[in-house]
Amino acid sequence: MKKAVILVLDSFGVGSAPDAASFGDAGANTFASISKAFFSHKGRQLQLPNLARLGLVKAGHAASGELALVEDSSDTLGSYGYARELSSGKDTPSGHWEIAGVPVLFDWGYFHDKTNSFPAELIEELVRRTGVPGILGNCHASGTDILVKLGDEHIRSGMPICYTSADSVFQVAAHEEHFGLERLYQFCEVARELLDSYNIGRVIARPFLGTEATNYARTGNRKDYSVLPPAPTVLDMLTQAGGTVVSIGKIADIYAHQGISKEVKATGLAALVDKTLHEMAQAPDHSIVFTNLVDFDQNYGHRRDPIGYGEALEYFDSRLPELMAALDQDGVMLLTADHGCDPTWPGTEHTREYVPVLWFNKFQPARDLGERQSFADMGQTLAAYFGLQPLSYGQSFLN
Numbered sequence: 001m002k003k004a005v006i007l008v009l010d011s012f013g014v015g016s017a018p019d020a021a022s023f024g025d026a027g028a029n030t031f032a033s034i035s036k037a038f039f040s041h042k043g044r045q046l047q048l049p050n051l052a053r054l055g056l057v058k059a060g061h062a063a064s065g066e067l068a069l070v071e072d073s074s075d076t077l078g079s080y081g082y083a084r085e086l087s088s089g090k091d092t093p094s095g096h097w098e099i100a101g102v103p104v105l106f107d108w109g110y111f112h113d114k115t116n117s118f119p120a121e122l123i124e125e126l127v128r129r130t131g132v133p134g135i136l137g138n139c140h141a142s143g144t145d146i147l148v149k150l151g152d153e154h155i156r157s158g159m160p161i162c163y164t165s166a167d168s169v170f171q172v173a174a175h176e177e178h179f180g181l182e183r184l185y186q187f188c189e190v191a192r193e194l195l196d197s198y199n200i201g202r203v204i205a206r207p208f209l210g211t212e213a214t215n216y217a218r219t220g221n222r223k224d225y226s227v228l229p230p231a232p233t234v235l236d237m238l239t240q241a242g243g244t245v246v247s248i249g250k251i252a253d254i255y256a257h258q259g260i261s262k263e264v265k266a267t268g269l270a271a272l273v274d275k276t277l278h279e280m281a282q283a284p285d286h287s288i289v290f291t292n293l294v295d296f297d298q299n300y301g302h303r304r305d306p307i308g309y310g311e312a313l314e315y316f317d318s319r320l321p322e323l324m325a326a327l328d329q330d331g332v333m334l335l336t337a338d339h340g341c342d343p344t345w346p347g348t349e350h351t352r353e354y355v356p357v358l359w360f361n362k363f364q365p366a367r368d369l370g371e372r373q374s375f376a377d378m379g380q381t382l383a384a385y386f387g388l389q390p391l392s393y394g395q396s397f398l399n
């Protein structure tokens with residue numbers, strides 16, 4: 001049976017991309033930086049034996065010229081390479097759409113100003129249409145810092161906290177109980193409508209719980225409202241040909257629910273891996289089980305926590321044998337990332353990096369896939385694997 005599982009380790013870059021300097025990211029390397037911080041903090045190397053067997057250490061070395069402080073494996077089971085990004089931005093939708101064969105070649109809209117970030121007419125219309133007493137924030141912020149700063153005032157005033165970042169996003173934090181989860185989603189739906197004309201990629205609902213600044217915490221009820229990809233992705237092509245695409249975690253939101261047959265939600269790495277295994281066992285012929293592992297980015301990359309990131313990688317690595325064993329004889333597994341987020345880099349934003357391309361199956365010998373000129377090589381390879389029409393971008397690495 002033709003079945004693919006795609007695991008996106010959100011933000012797991014393997015070295016700065018050739019155009020990193022124009023993003024201020026020359027020298028960033030998520031993988032190598034984590035391994036170094038881990039070594040100095042714990043006095044031991046990161047233990048990633050299963051990822052090493054899939055070629056991660058070799059891919060990272062080839063991409064950056066730098067050897068991560070992770071023991072390599074002598075037997076390489078998977079084909080490995082690294083890919084650069086054609087898309088203009090280093091955001092999550094651009095990375096994911098390009099993986100599925102559709103690079104984002106246009107420029108997103110951005111709110112560049114660090115404070116008073118949103119146009120007055122936008123806020124006025126949003127407040128008028130949703131009936132809230134006003135908004136808080138209106139600035140660039142880290143989503144956890146801003147809860148400490150404005151969480152109390154939000155609860156007192158009933159005003160949602162609206163913020164942005166270097167990405168093309170409009171994010172809304174609100175308390176699940178005081179403001180209400182459904183009300184937050186409705187607010188974001190109105191915002192989504194208004195933000196189309198600003199060319200903003202995503203509106204993101206960021207619900208949280210807690211009683212005071214010391215214990216406010218975001219919940220698993222995050223919801224992303226994305227615009228549609230600009231052209232059909234390999235997911236659209238597979239589902240239109242009668243195949244099945246199962247989304248685990250954030251995937252369906254990222255593709256604006258297009259080309260998705262089934263949506264499975266889960267919070268946390270363990271649950272995301274569990275659901276992936278469950279869906280892999282059930283998936284029919286001609287299917288993709290597509291999982292986004294958001295914790296790497298959201299909990300460790302943006303939070304600039306290299307030790308937490310390293311521990312999460314070790315945990316994921318420990319689950320990898322189960323995922324590999326769950327593959328059918330002619331099934332394929334793709335492990336990659338959508339951008340970097342070096343947790344030792346200044347600021348809290350993504351970093352423009354190569355992503356790893358780790359391709360594993362039981363029917364072909366492992367080989368070096370080298371440098372791929374676009375993330376779209378992955379979508380093109382999947383199109384070839386499923387016998388679909390070739391996509392407009394990307395070179396298959398199957399032949």
Ligand SMILES: O=P(O)(O)O[C@H]1O[C@H](CO)[C@@H](O)[C@H]1O
Binds near residue numbers: 141166171
């Ligand atoms: O700081 P938090 O709210 O996690 O925000 C991050 O999450 C957004 C979407 O991935 C990015 O644009 C980045 O700003």
Ligand SMILES: [Mn+2]
Binds near residue numbers: 010011092338
């Ligand atoms: Mn991402």
Ligand SMILES: [Mn+2]
Binds near residue numbers: 297298350
């Ligand atoms: Mn992110």
